[in-house]
Amino acid sequence: MTFDEVDEMISSHKEEFLEQLFTFIRQKSISTENEGMTECADLLKAYMEESGIETKIMQTEGHPIVYGEMVRDKHSFTLLIYGHYDVQPADPLDQWVSPPFDPTIRDGRVYGRGTGDNKGQLMAQLLGIKIYKEVFGDLPINLKFVFEGEEEKGSVNLPRFVSDNQELLKADLVYTADGSSHYSGSPLILLGARGMLSIEITVKGAEWDNHSGNTGNIVPNPAWKLIDLLHSMKDENGDVLIEGFYDYIRSPSEKEMELLRQLPFDQKKIGSKIGYSGLTMDGESYYRKLTMEPTFNISGMESGYTGGGVKTIIPATASAKMDIRLVADQDPSYVYDRISDYIKEYDPDMEVEFLGSMKPSRTSADMKIVDVVTNVVHQAYNTKPLIQPSLSGSLPDYVWTSILQTPSIIMPYANFDQRNHSPNENIKLDSFFGGIKCTCTLIERLGEYDKSFEK
Ligand SMILES: [Zn+2]
Structure with missing residues (x-):
């Protein structure tokens, strides 16, 4: 088996993969306005089933969760992939260069609502799995999928869903491709949130x-x-x-402090980004205080x-x-x-x-699985990723680490300037195809990973 085949496979299927993403984006799914939600859940279910994922739509008190499984046997590593199929409202419409629900390619990017947040990243994961199956055959691990329809309105029913379905969702790792990579262009791995x-x-x-x-x-x-x-x-x-x-x-931990010290820090640049020129601290203190x-x-x-x-x-x-x-x-x-x-x-x-x-969340940077994912990202993007032990903002990542008691790694596939929530939201073509490759590589490496290492 070779990863050149994966690259070839991606480049020979580019049109088809983009068309699938385009159809997904054309289907509106604005959770706060309750527009197109069930239609989008059905469409997602159809894509998943096409890739051989056993899928069901699970009702919540709000918009449904699309749940999927590909289980080979109980003893293999189980990866749970989380994402969301809802998007933000598109207004102000007059600021879009091309219509938000009519995806358009310009200058190496796909423009449209949900391209970055989160449909493009979600689709990259599904396509990564599809390619793996076509190149290598059966998956070496178990996969579970939780795609919710309420992330853009605060994931209000997600904690309840996770708490009610702990047995169903049991996994060794939760993996989320949402958010943006680092402003320097480097891939960014996040291990938690405040x-x-x-x-x-x-x-x-x-x-x-x-x-x-x-x-x-x-x-x-x-x-x-x-x-x-x-x-x-x-x-x-x-x-x-x-x-x-x-x-x-x-x-x-020592390792977490080491990771903080490796994050790029330019006092002047940051000062001008936040509108405060009085910043006087070193990078380590800056990131320690933030995370x-x-x-x-x-x-x-x-x-x-x-x-x-x-x-x-x-x-x-x-x-x-x-x-x-x-x-x-x-x-x-x-x-x-x-x-x-x-x-x-x-x-x-x-x-x-x-x-x-x-609640806050943090997956220990000292876990072996963090090294595995880091190496996967390094290989897929040919760039050493930055690892931030926690996001400074807040995300409902605790549903995995605290309710499900499972480590969770966030690996954004979208570019830093994806303009999510704003007019002209986009994902770079390289980021989209890179995400496909990253997912495919992750499955391969997790198949070789012995989960008893963590014990
Ligand atoms: Zn969002």
Whole structure:
């Protein structure tokens, strides 16, 4: 068996593969507007069945999940592939150079809604499997597929689905091709995501806004009270002073720190990208703070009068919204309880409200399977991938690592400038065909991998 055959196979089938992607993109599937969802799920099911994948459409309380299996035997390695067939709405339509649901090739890219996020990447995986079968014959591993239709509306029913179907979904590794490769053009492997906790703190004073002269020094000012509270929660170094806030945080391993040090860092470039020229830290601190440490962020505050001119009042209320990014293995409800306890003890009249949360995830960079995937990507793209132990933002990756208790690796196939969620979304032809090759190589290598290595 040879990988030249894979390359040949891809180049001789380019037209056919693109046509399949085009048909998939032409089928609208806008989850937030409930447009074309069942039609798209049916189309996806048909593609999967064509590749010999046993497929069923599984209902949720929202849009259905397309589930597929290709099982050879219980003892072989099982790879679970996750992706989503829903897309973002296409507006503003007048900013598209070509119509969003009529895929068009320009300058080495396919333009259309969903090309990058996520239909192009999803299709590359299905085609990678198809090619493997045609070049090498039977698959050396078991495959399972979870393609959801609600990623663009927050994956609201995915945690429940995974939790209800743990036996069905049992796997050795979850593999996701979503997101973008690194801005330098290098492939990027992600081993987790930060979690999130959103809260609102409300402080009340008098029953209504009062005249600041007639009641000044008499009625307490909730804005000052809120500021005093917030000030007491953090010291001048930025460390959170709430007892238990840092409990259960997993320290980065030697290897994870080594990976952080290898990530490209250009202080000036990053500064201009984020509109902040005051950045003064080294790359290691930058990535450690972004991936291995929680945040304690005030995202908005509201109190009193902020319009033009002057209004002399003592406000009746003051409130602050906070979003707190969490890292492995912090638990949002535990952290919420610690904050709530702190505030109750500080002043029992202050209120705190839970607004939402997502658990963090992290797959250990020390696992052998991470090396296997890294080598696959290196070989498929002829470029050494960058490995980031965690995404700085949040993704529902915890459904795999925490609910299913399975390692999870995210390997984006789309180019950095895919413009997902924006007009003129695209995927480079090289990225699409590269994804096909990467999937095919992954299956081959996982077939040789002995999963008892991890034990
Ligand atoms: Zn998206």
